[in-house]
Amino acid sequence: MTRDNNLLSPAVARAQGFYFYDMKNDYNSWVAFTLVFNPTEHKGTLNIMGADIMAAQTRDLSVVGGTGDFFMARGIATFVTDTFQGAKYFRLKMDIKLYECY
Numbered sequence: 001m002t003r004d005n006n007l008l009s010p011a012v013a014r015a016q017g018f019y020f021y022d023m024k025n026d027y028n029s030w031v032a033f034t035l036v037f038n039p040t041e042h043k044g045t046l047n048i049m050g051a052d053i054m055a056a057q058t059r060d061l062s063v064v065g066g067t068g069d070f071f072m073a074r075g076i077a078t079f080v081t082d083t084f085q086g087a088k089y090f091r092l093k094m095d096i097k098l099y100e101c102y
Contacts, residue, residue: 001015033048049062062075
């Protein structure tokens with residue numbers, strides 16, 4: 001995970017989890033993963049899960065929790081497909097909006 005789509009940008013986080021394709025004809029998937037942030041600007045994790053309908057222009061997935069700086073985070077992660085080359089390679093742009101929940 002980087003702040004922009006430049007190949008040489010430094011990583012700010014990595015994604016660990018599952019990405020299941022759930023249809024034979026279309027590229028749709030169900031995802032559940034954790035963004036593990038590098039201890040530079042933010043420390044901790046964000047948990048994201050939901051259906052990723054790749055044919056849609058934008059998709060909203062749920063932010064269902066987190067740790068560290070993101071303790072008990074809730075919100076929405078909006079995905080936009082930046083590059084798509086079939087099942088072998090794709091790149092997503094993520095816009096994450098967190099809500100204050102106390």
